[in-house]
Amino acid sequence: MTLTAENSTRWHEQLMAEHSAHNYHPLPVVIAEGRGAWVTDVEGRRYLDCLAGYSALNFGHGHPGLVAAARGQLERLTLTSRAFGSDQLGPFCAELATLVGKDMVLPMNTGAEAVESGLKLARKWGYEVRDVPADRARIVVAARGFHGRTITIVGFSTDPEARGGFGPFTPGFDVVPYGDADALRAAITPETVAVLLEPVQGEAGVVVPPAGYLPAVREACTAANVLFIADEVQSGLGRTGHVLATRAAGADADVYLLGKALGGGILPLSAVVADADVLGVLRPGQHGSTFGGNPLACAVGRAVIELLREGSMLQRARALGARMHARLGELVGQGVLSARGIGLWAGIDIDPALGTGREVCERLCARGVLVKDTHDSTIRLSPPLVITAEELDGALDAVTAVVRELG
Ligand SMILES: *Cc1c(COP(=O)(O)O)cnc(C)c1O
Numbered sequence: 001m002t003l004t005a006e007n008s009t010r011w012h013e014q015l016m017a018e019h020s021a022h023n024y025h026p027l028p029v030v031i032a033e034g035r036g037a038w039v040t041d042v043e044g045r046r047y048l049d050c051l052a053g054y055s056a057l058n059f060g061h062g063h064p065g066l067v068a069a070a071r072g073q074l075e076r077l078t079l080t081s082r083a084f085g086s087d088q089l090g091p092f093c094a095e096l097a098t099l100v101g102k103d104m105v106l107p108m109n110t111g112a113e114a115v116e117s118g119l120k121l122a123r124k125w126g127y128e129v130r131d132v133p134a135d136r137a138r139i140v141v142a143a144r145g146f147h148g149r150t151i152t153i154v155g156f157s158t159d160p161e162a163r164g165g166f167g168p169f170t171p172g173f174d175v176v177p178y179g180d181a182d183a184l185r186a187a188i189t190p191e192t193v194a195v196l197l198e199p200v201q202g203e204a205g206v207v208v209p210p211a212g213y214l215p216a217v218r219e220a221c222t223a224a225n226v227l228f229i230a231d232e233v234q235s236g237l238g239r240t241g242h243v244l245a246t247r248a249a250g251a252d253a254d255v256y257l258l259g260k261a262l263g264g265g266i267l268p269l270s271a272v273v274a275d276a277d278v279l280g281v282l283r284p285g286q287h288g289s290t291f292g293g294n295p296l297a298c299a300v301g302r303a304v305i306e307l308l309r310e311g312s313m314l315q316r317a318r319a320l321g322a323r324m325h326a327r328l329g330e331l332v333g334q335g336v337l338s339a340r341g342i343g344l345w346a347g348i349d350i351d352p353a354l355g356t357g358r359e360v361c362e363r364l365c366a367r368g369v370l371v372k373d374t375h376d377s378t379i380r381l382s383p384p385l386v387i388t389a390e391e392l393d394g395a396l397d398a399v400t401a402v403v404r405e406l407g
Helices: 010-019 064-076 089-100 111-128 153-155 182-185 213-224 293-312 310-330 359-366 389-406
Strands: 031-035 038-041 046-049 106-107 138-141 175-177 191-197 227-231 256-258 270-274 335-342 348-352 372-374 376-381
Touching: 010 106, 038 089, 046 389, 064 293, 064 389, 089 256, 089 293, 106 111, 106 293, 111 138, 111 153, 111 191, 111 256, 111 270, 138 227, 175 182, 182 213, 191 213, 293 310, 310 335, 310 348, 310 376, 310 389, 359 372, 359 389, 376 389
Parallel strands: 138 175, 138 191, 191 227, 227 256
Antiparallel strands: 031 038, 038 046, 106 270, 256 270, 335 348, 348 376, 372 376
């Protein structure tokens, strides 16, 4: 292929270096097309996408049913604002509420907005239902969690990179170690209105809490009359082989935060899902979003819900996940310090003696497999649930080969 500017990786990298804010450090690949688990870069090279947009692409690139839903709605109606109703909003909210098993849905756009909305909701609920004195509400969160990038959210992050230089921060948060139910119980005071947790910590490196932790969190929240808010923006909607990772661990949260895969990898769509005695505290004028619940997003969301309801995606995640964890387990002690995960979602810690996580990702990229490092030496694998067993084996062969060549 002759290289012109538009199909030269270097040309795109230069444009991005000069004109795109440097808040990311992408791998040296510039993608032009995607289909299923595969993407093609501007120079025509093909890669297996084993990141899947941090799980926003759970159903793969260009899923035909999702694209058809988007295309059909695109021609009819895309935006009304919430000043008026649309014929997609009611059905979307009803179908998502049914899927999750709660009464009501508050549609937003990004994951961070769902988290912010959940925090606002918890404070209002605390003042109105629990009679917490004005401006005293506190929320317990977990160390090493990830919930997005707004000022409030990075304010309670324990990652110095995420919070450094962005203060002053929103007060009212108490941080406890993740996975320690006693510490969580001890942090709850009469002013605590909610506990916010990821049922599996994604950005921390796919950290699955000890068995019994989430049920213990549920018990502590019930005992203190505190809302359990589960941030399932990344863990929810199929990644773990279940609609909700919290339920799979034997607990039920009061408030579920969903995002990423809810928009089918086509557009941003997030939601706060809870019963009417909680979400009902929000009344007209007290919260909103110009794009939240727009008909285009709702139409795609409805197609996503239908895919999840049908069940085969969840089944794939469980079966392929078992295969992936067995293969990754074989690498422990062979250059990999530990491997863990659930469903089609894994974190592996590379022995720092072999190289950084970044180096492993660059070598995998050169072998046609896209993954992303997190926290120096951890690699996170989250292929789309539509990946075939053969494609997954190919990706795992590449991981094995890279670990061997570095060792
Ligand atoms: C990605 C993520 C968010 C933030 O979502 P954005 O759409 O990037 O704002 C929040 N919580 C969790 C658990 C996430 O993984």
